[in-house]
Amino acid sequence: MQGLKVTLAERERSYPVYIGRGLLEGLGEFSRREKFPKRVAVIADSTVARLYGQAALSSLEGAGHTAELLSFPAGEASKTLGTAQVLYEELLERGFDRGCGVIALGGGVTCDLAGFVAATYMRGLPWAAVPTTLLAQVDAAIGGKTGVDHRKGKNLIGAFHQPSFVLVDPAVLSTLPQRELHAGLAELLKTALIGDADLFRLAEQQLSTVLSGELSPLEEAVARAVRVKAEVVSRDEREGGLRRILNFGHTLAHALEAATNYRYFLHGEAVAWGMIAATWLSWRRGLLEEAEHKRIERLLLKLSKPPLPEVSSEALLEHLRRDKKIVAGRLYYVLLRGIGEAVVEGGVTEGELLSAWEYIRTVEEGSSRNPSPLPRHPSRILVLHGPNLNLLGEREPEVYGKMTLKELNRALEDFARERGIELRIFQSNHEGVLIDLLHEHRGWADGIVINPGALTHYSYALRDAIAAVGLPTVEVHLSDIHSREPFRRTSVIRDVCIAQISGKGLGSYLEGIEVLRKEEKGAAGAG
Ligand SMILES: NC(=O)c1ccc[n+]([C@@H]2O[C@H](COP(=O)([O-])OP(=O)(O)OC[C@H]3O[C@@H](n4cnc5c(N)ncnc54)[C@H](O)[C@@H]3O)[C@@H](O)[C@H]2O)c1
Ligand SMILES: [Zn+2]
The missing domain is CATH 3.40.50.9100 (Dehydroquinase, class II)
Structure with missing residues (x-):
């Protein structure tokens, strides 16, 4: 079992990312090859544990590891010190010591949480990531950032802790709910826009196919996206601040998420709106050609996302100010100079931001969106x-x-x-x-x-x-x-x-x- 291999050179050492359909079956073999500890705690949320827990354990055991599954309730609300504490206790009770390893099997929540537990338990255990959402495969599992949320904000407690290896199996995306798939595609398109024009072209050709349920084009797309993120993260070491371009579309997205109490959008859905706004702004500032602006917008509008909520411009600005994103009426903003090329621009004004917000509201009205009522969250x-x-x-x-x-x-x-x-x-x-x-x-x-x-x-x-x-x-x-x-x-x-x-x-x-x-x-x- 081989799969594509991307190497991330980061901080103290580098690590491989293996990508290929069906690789989950070979998890044990890869672990052995990477000299991962013999005794392993596989941490997964309740949904992923049910779907893929057994496959992971069998593969590990087949390769001579002793593996145990620890699970926690699925969802962002679990990404807390409280859940970490429950996991520490379980690890202690089962006698996991410094010679053991942790494998995070799941979406971004699991990678962040299990990675953080691995970073802190007994001053740090080796860990590996097996991301199972598209968002985690192209983003959360790559880069060694781990952490949990705090009542006062997301990702406020955390640590850098590089995994020993990452194993990406796009086949597991077949069970992903549609909404999660669309949200992950938004992050994938973000990666294309900031660093890979070929990936963008591939998306233009294949997005409809993928949206109709044929996921095979994702294998190449995910590999390309991983390469871009790996490249940005590695180069950030040398060119401090480059990592900021990964925030393309995210400034407005974070404000939208906060203004709706994190209960309305999936993160990627808000990012899709944020990218439409940032692309327009790039064109307005004369950085991006109109034809490119239109191409990008067309593709982003294909992703389904809830309609824009009723949020006043003042409320949006308030969130940006509170986030300290706006300093003295101006903010840093990631914009595009072309498809595949991002720049961080200082001095974007509140006025420009508000025009971008007004703009995406008109786009929304113009697009053939089904004006469905706000989705009611289940109890x-x-x-x-x-x-x-x-x-x-x-x-x-x-x-x-x-x-x-x-x-x-x-x-x-x-x-x-x-x-x-x-x-x-x-x-x-x-x-x-x-x-x-x-x-x-x-x-x-x-x-x-x-x-x-x-x-x-x-x-x-x-x-x-x-x-x-x-x-x-x-x-x-x-x-x-x-x-x-x-x-x-x-x-x-x-x-x-x-x-x-x-x-x-x-x-x-x-x-x-x-x-x-x-x-x-x-x-x-x-x-
Ligand atoms: N560390 C980083 O650099 C980084 C980067 C981006 C995002 N993140 C974090 O990632 C988190 C979001 O990640 P996410 O969107 O993957 O959320 P998630 O981990 O909660 O997964 C979303 C849902 O999909 C389910 N699921 C996962 N894989 C599945 C599969 N193959 N089939 C069926 N269902 C599956 C999960 O159980 C969950 O209900 C956020 O907390 C965010 O802060 C971290
Ligand atoms: Zn994001």
Whole structure:
């Protein structure tokens, strides 16, 4: 098994990126060839673990590695220190030491999070990335930036930690949801626009084919995009600041994402709008020829993205100012001098930015877009299991039942999926971790189901956190706390919850979810 090989020369050392359809099967062989540690923790989100976890483990084991799968709930909301903490604990419990390695199997969230865990666990373990979204294959997995989000902003905590190798298998993109594919294509086109005119031409010829579901052209396209990013990142070492061109389309995109609370656009969708604006600005400033402007715009409009939201120009500027992107009324902006050639221009004015914003609104009206209403997000529910629930099935099964936590979580996920509800599920034995998780999900969750375990009897800190987060919360318990020891009847949390359900085992949780659903519908109806 060979695949194309791109070498990234970065900082202290270089590493290979292997690209080819079907390479996932050879993960074990590549790991052995790269002298990756024998014992490996494969970290994947819940979706990717289900789709590709087994394939990764089998391949690693077939090549003589010992591999274990660690997973966390899918989605950006998991990219936090809270999830890192849960992963550290799991690594410690399973006895992973400095001689082991981490493999990140998944999208950008997984690469950032697992890479960060690898960078920090026991002062750093070797890691490898197996990106499974198009965005991660052409962007997130390349360049050695790892990290997590903070309540105050994205990617605020992190480390540079170069992987030992990266394995890119475009075949796994066949299971990617359409929206994610389009968002990843936006980043791929960005790479073409800033550094590879041939890739842009290839996209002009093949984009419709790819959008119709025939993904084979992606193999060459991804390889080219990886090469461009590798080149930019490597040269940045010598020509400080070159890396900034990777932000083409991103200034406006970040403001749009922030102005819509990160709940409306996928990142790549916002970047597509940002690139349309930046391309227009490049033409307006006389950097780019009109014909090229039109060619670029035509291609970017083929990517589907939600319509522009109602955001006032003032609100957009406010986000840019808060981001310190605008200094004294001016900002640095990445523009195009041609297809495949980017420049960083200082001195773009607020006025120009507003004209670009006005412009993309007219483009939107002019294009044959289906003016569908804003997509309604499915209800999002945070499920927290407190102390000792990791021992479910083993600890006093006559009281708590024989079902393990894994089985219980799977049942919850099935129940939620059938109802179009998104769940994030966490367990921790630590009061502080549960509180952090509550805080971190403030912007994400519509409601909370929490089994606080025995913390319910005395944790005023947990009670205050639930009150502070201000989301409808249901307290649940597996056993009937009212028919057990007297101390179990006290709950200091009950009065900040909309309901308390106990004694129904798994049913307590399911009922909790139903209560939240009704609450939400009621709230929507009232509004
Ligand atoms: N480190 C960097 O240089 C860098 C660069 C760009 C973006 N990022 C980060 O990347 C993140 C976004 O990455 P993303 O868009 O890949 O998000 P993601 O990792 O959340 O993946 C998106 C969704 O696709 C699912 N998925 C992944 N692979 C799949 C497959 N093959 N089939 C079916 N479903 C699959 C995931 O479970 C998830 O629900 C952001 O947090 C961003 O900050 C980092
Ligand atoms: Zn991006």
